[in-house]
Amino acid sequence: MGDIGEDMLEDLYSWVDTIPLSRPKRDLKRDFADGVLVAEVVKHFCPRLVELHNYSPANCMDNKLRNWSLLNRKVFKKLEFEIADDVVKNIVESRPWAVEHFLMMLRRKIDRYVFEQKRTKHRPQDGTKNSEKPEVDQDMKGLIIIYDDMSNSPSCCRKDMGGDVEKVGDSYSQTSLKAAMVPKVLVEEKEQELLVKEETIQILQAKVRRLEHLVHLKDVRIDDLQVKLDQLEKQLKPAMKATKR
CATH class of the missing domain: 1.10.418.10 (Calponin-like domain)
Structure with missing residues (x-):
């Protein structure tokens, strides 16, 4: 090989x-x-x-x-x-x-x-270079992340027209914010991984079916040999009895 x-x-x-x-x-x-x-x-x-x-x-x-x-x-x-x-x-x-x-x-x-x-x-067909940027909900536009100096935890804030920062509060959870920031290319790679795993599952299922078929063939072969063995024993019994006499 x-x-x-x-x-x-x-x-x-x-x-x-x-x-x-x-x-x-x-x-x-x-x-x-x-x-x-x-x-x-x-x-x-x-x-x-x-x-x-x-x-x-x-x-x-x-x-x-x-x-x-x-x-x-x-x-x-x-x-x-x-x-x-x-x-x-x-x-x-x-x-x-x-x-x-x-x-x-x-x-x-x-x-x-x-x-x-x-x-x-x-991918977008407009020729822009931002094809890998995530699609963000309209309400999420303008949001920036500010880390608290003490807790080092992020807060959602928005800049107004004058450049001042306004805290948005709890209207957007940290999970939602992270979800909006996932690049599309990562999603596509995960989809490809999923396809590969599904293909692997199909291959393994095909192997299982093949092994089950082989087991069935062996069972049939064993049954066939057992029948031949029984027939042979029946044929040999008279000869064995005659030998003992």
């Missing part, structure tokens, strides 16, 4: 299993060799980056290389990476663990691209 751990492989295989592909997966290194399923993986997460009709299933080396060359030029560049010719050759020739290493890297690039797209979508 090289430097890929068993847990990492399980996680990768579970991730691939969640993606609807046009061909059943039998042997990962051969399934992805022609690049078609790679295009489908990117299409699943980033629909605008891939036109699937450009990629045809291939058996000969030249057509496989053509698909990968197209992926490099048309798709991977938009994800801000390219793969070297020797890496492509290893994948096309179905070398052990080549496609696993590539898919792990591709997954990180896709996650990053999706995250950046979500951040860009929620």
Whole structure:
């Protein structure tokens, strides 16, 4: 496996299993060799980056290389990476663990691209440089924070037109003030963390289902062997009795 751990492989295989592909997966290194399923993986997460009709299933080396060359030029560049010719050759020739290493890297690039797209979508489009400043309620505008010299606790105050400071009192709690001052970028990062955790939960649930399926298969196998053992014992009983006589 090289430097890929068993847990990492399980996680990768579970991730691939969640993606609807046009061909059943039998042997990962051969399934992805022609690049078609790679295009489908990117299409699943980033629909605008891939036109699937450009990629045809291939058996000969030249057509496989053509698909990968197209992926490099048309798709991977938009994800801000390219793969070297020797890496492509290893994948096309179905070398052990080549496609696993590539898919792990591709997954990180896709996650990053999706995250950046979500951040860009929620940014203001007016070209201002204050995109990361929090949105503050109109009644909160003009508020400043003054720390008491004795208690070092903040108080909400407002400057009037003359520059004098007026204490607002208890109309705004400390919690409300802090909530209004949270940058939007932090909220987006927390949302991304939540998405990653939800994906991890889905992967773990898929592992549980797979293990339950394996346990069921083993139970069926045990029952089958038990039936054969009972039949064998019945067949041997007459012979054993004859031997004793």
